Amino acid sequence: MGGDHGPSVTLPACAAFLAAHPQAHLLLVGRAQALASLPAGIDARRCTIVPAAEVVEMDDPVEVALRRKKDSSMRVAIAQVKDGAADVAVSAGNTGALMAIARYVLKTLDGIDRPAIATQLPNATGGATTVLDLGANVDCTAEHLLQFAVMGSALVAAGGRENPTVGLLNIGEEVIKGNDVIKQAGQLLRSAAQRGDLNFHGNVEGNDIFKGTTDIVVCDGFVGNVALKASEGLASMIGTFLREEFARGPLSRLAALLAWPVLMRFKRRVDHRRYNGAALLGLRGLVFKSHGSADAFAFEQALRRAYDAAEARLLERVQRRIARAAPLMGPPGDATASSAGPSVST
Amino acid sequence: MGGDHGPSVTLPACAAFLAAHPQAHLLLVGRAQALASLPAGIDARRCTIVPAAEVVEMDDPVEVALRRKKDSSMRVAIAQVKDGAADVAVSAGNTGALMAIARYVLKTLDGIDRPAIATQLPNATGGATTVLDLGANVDCTAEHLLQFAVMGSALVAAGGRENPTVGLLNIGEEVIKGNDVIKQAGQLLRSAAQRGDLNFHGNVEGNDIFKGTTDIVVCDGFVGNVALKASEGLASMIGTFLREEFARGPLSRLAALLAWPVLMRFKRRVDHRRYNGAALLGLRGLVFKSHGSADAFAFEQALRRAYDAAEARLLERVQRRIARAAPLMGPPGDATASSAGPSVST
Numbered sequence: 001m002g003g004d005h006g007p008s009v010t011l012p013a014c015a016a017f018l019a020a021h022p023q024a025h026l027l028l029v030g031r032a033q034a035l036a037s038l039p040a041g042i043d044a045r046r047c048t049i050v051p052a053a054e055v056v057e058m059d060d061p062v063e064v065a066l067r068r069k070k071d072s073s074m075r076v077a078i079a080q081v082k083d084g085a086a087d088v089a090v091s092a093g094n095t096g097a098l099m100a101i102a103r104y105v106l107k108t109l110d111g112i113d114r115p116a117i118a119t120q121l122p123n124a125t126g127g128a129t130t131v132l133d134l135g136a137n138v139d140c141t142a143e144h145l146l147q148f149a150v151m152g153s154a155l156v157a158a159g160g161r162e163n164p165t166v167g168l169l170n171i172g173e174e175v176i177k178g179n180d181v182i183k184q185a186g187q188l189l190r191s192a193a194q195r196g197d198l199n200f201h202g203n204v205e206g207n208d209i210f211k212g213t214t215d216i217v218v219c220d221g222f223v224g225n226v227a228l229k230a231s232e233g234l235a236s237m238i239g240t241f242l243r244e245e246f247a248r249g250p251l252s253r254l255a256a257l258l259a260w261p262v263l264m265r266f267k268r269r270v271d272h273r274r275y276n277g278a279a280l281l282g283l284r285g286l287v288f289k290s291h292g293s294a295d296a297f298a299f300e301q302a303l304r305r306a307y308d309a310a311e312a313r314l315l316e317r318v319q320r321r322i323a324r325a326a327p328l329m330g331p332p333g334d335a336t337a338s339s340a341g342p343s344v345s346t
Numbered sequence: 347m348g349g350d351h352g353p354s355v356t357l358p359a360c361a362a363f364l365a366a367h368p369q370a371h372l373l374l375v376g377r378a379q380a381l382a383s384l385p386a387g388i389d390a391r392r393c394t395i396v397p398a399a400e401v402v403e404m405d406d407p408v409e410v411a412l413r414r415k416k417d418s419s420m421r422v423a424i425a426q427v428k429d430g431a432a433d434v435a436v437s438a439g440n441t442g443a444l445m446a447i448a449r450y451v452l453k454t455l456d457g458i459d460r461p462a463i464a465t466q467l468p469n470a471t472g473g474a475t476t477v478l479d480l481g482a483n484v485d486c487t488a489e490h491l492l493q494f495a496v497m498g499s500a501l502v503a504a505g506g507r508e509n510p511t512v513g514l515l516n517i518g519e520e521v522i523k524g525n526d527v528i529k530q531a532g533q534l535l536r537s538a539a540q541r542g543d544l545n546f547h548g549n550v551e552g553n554d555i556f557k558g559t560t561d562i563v564v565c566d567g568f569v570g571n572v573a574l575k576a577s578e579g580l581a582s583m584i585g586t587f588l589r590e591e592f593a594r595g596p597l598s599r600l601a602a603l604l605a606w607p608v609l610m611r612f613k614r615r616v617d618h619r620r621y622n623g624a625a626l627l628g629l630r631g632l633v634f635k636s637h638g639s640a641d642a643f644a645f646e647q648a649l650r651r652a653y654d655a656a657e658a659r660l661l662e663r664v665q666r667r668i669a670r671a672a673p674l675m676g677p678p679g680d681a682t683a684s685s686a687g688p689s690v691s692t
Contacts, residue, residue: 171571206575225517229552230573259601266591
């Protein structure tokens with residue numbers, strides 16, 4: 001139901017996702033009438049409609065979403081994960097509400113103080129850089145940054161890249177740079193690396209996100225959110241300028257026509273929709289967040305990413321890594337926390 | 347002497363700058379032998395060579411620059427400003443060293459705890475957004491952010507835009523967003539706006555920098571530095587991808603040829619060199635910082651920006667505004683601090 005477009009985007013995305021994943025099963029959570037007539041591409045035998053009477057609006061305060069809308073599609077979807085009916089929940093709704101509800105319903109893993117939001121950004125190597133946190137936590141301690149590094153490593157390893165490198169976002173590469181929290185975090189990350197819990201590269205700077213210097217970049221949610229949104233703003237401005245210049249007069253439009261295949265290839269390479277689908281990490285269940293403005297293609301990517309994470313048993317990977325790094329994080333966590341192991345159906 | 351290229355870039359930039367500014371006079375500070383033979387374009391009557399035996403290297407620690415290289419070109423150039431021989435100093439050297447030396451030699455203005463670095467970034471309106479701080483201050487209080495807002499307003503007003511709008515960089519537009527420092531800063535900025543000291547727009551997000559929502563965006567140096575460098579990294583990646591796609595095979599190269607005028611117009615619009623020249627604000631004298639990797643065109647922009655700021659009496663504007671806002675900043679500052687008023691020669 002969520003996002004800027006609701007079922008008009010999410011249902012076509014579900015159809016495409018099911019076509020590409022013959023083993024997958026979807027629970028469609030929302031208002032019965034919105035889900036009454038599924039698009040032709042959706043095989044009704046591979047979907048279960050789970051009714052929810054309310055919808056969390058994009059501008060609902062967290063308190064409203066959490067306390068007043070107890071039968072929201074968001075909450076019911078997350079409850080499916082808690083109950084073991086689903087392996088992972090995906091939403092394009094209000095991020096703050098999603099995090100609060102997920103935290104309330106699922107609870108955090110042992111050893112995790114605060115869940116984090118992790119997304120991928122394209123980098124110059126042709127791969128992607130995983131960045132976390134992206135706004136869930138505005139004030140972080142060094143221990144939180146270590147937790148993010150450990151959870152991010154589990155996420156990237158679940159994606160098939162074993163022993164991924166971690167960079168600590170800073171304003172210089174030297175160990176002495178940054179504020180006290182960053183310097184302490186650097187020490188913790190170096191200790192974790194010495195113990196074999198992490199593959200810590202060292203400090204990285206803002207440009208390293210897009211250079212692809214490390215697989216993972218760790219930062220507090222304030223910095224991560226600003227860096228992400230500044231990048232979105234810049235990409236949008238550059239795209240606008242490029243379109244405007246190719247539309248400036250008949251000769252430019254002719255040039256655009258001739259350069260069309262090149263421009264399309266370029267567009268595909270920088271298409272942020274391919275990277276849609278952020279992981280909420282540190283909870284006792286898997287939840288993925290799609291961009292609110294996602295179109296069907298973008299939302300399908302979030303579904304794929306969520307499915308792949310469940311299939312790669314991301315939750316167990318996070319738990320295992322957090323348990324291993326627990327001695328660095330204060331009181332040891334309980335690595336055997338109860339949580340239904342994800343199956344390949346979603 | 348500074349920057350990645352030294353006099354091979356700065357001297358040609360000086361020649362172009364002098365040609366465009368018939369009233370300007372330059373003090374060229376550096377090793378006598380590097381300045382012995384000036385390029386043909388430089389009129390020796392409009393330059394004074396000021397010898398300095400040492401050079402601060404790009405990787406010199408601040409302590410070395412400050413304590414061991416007392417006859418560095420950087421220090422001697424700043425001393426010219428202190429002595430009233432120059433109205434403004436421009437350097438492409440090591441930022442940390444420049445800030446430390448400027449602060450040591452010039453001292454901060456009354457009412458200013460910490461100088462800040464302010465730069466301009468292009469925005470989608472076709473204008474530029476002034477962002478500060480960009481790395482001088484990694485931990486800021488609400489009062490520091492207010493000081494940045496006031497100094498940034500003076501800078502933009504000196505550039506001809508009276509009553510510029512100020513945005514506080516945050517992770518959401520709502521007043522309740524952000525950490526404690528940001529929320530307190532929001533209150534201070536609103537108070538300053540009510541008193542008529544500032545034109546405060548409210549919170550802005552990372553994408554607003556490039557949208558051009560406000561003339562000025564205020565943030566702590568850690569966040570500003572990361573946002574700036576992430577943007578540089580993204581712009582560089584996008585440029586590389588665009589070049590690669592236009593070089594992929596003979597047809598693409600033909601398309602590039604046909605689209606050449608369009609691509610050049612686009613390139614000019616996003617050319618970051620046009621925005622080179624960051625102001626060090628809050629000192630008892632004017633200092634501008636060029637990007638270390640600047641070429642002659644970029645360094646010339648930094649010279650122009652510095653010259654225009656001196657001509658617009660930026661220092662007096664900052665002092666006046668800081669004095670006016672002093673009641674919000676704790677103990678009142680001394681607005682009559684001694685500092686030679688800049689003349690139009692530089």
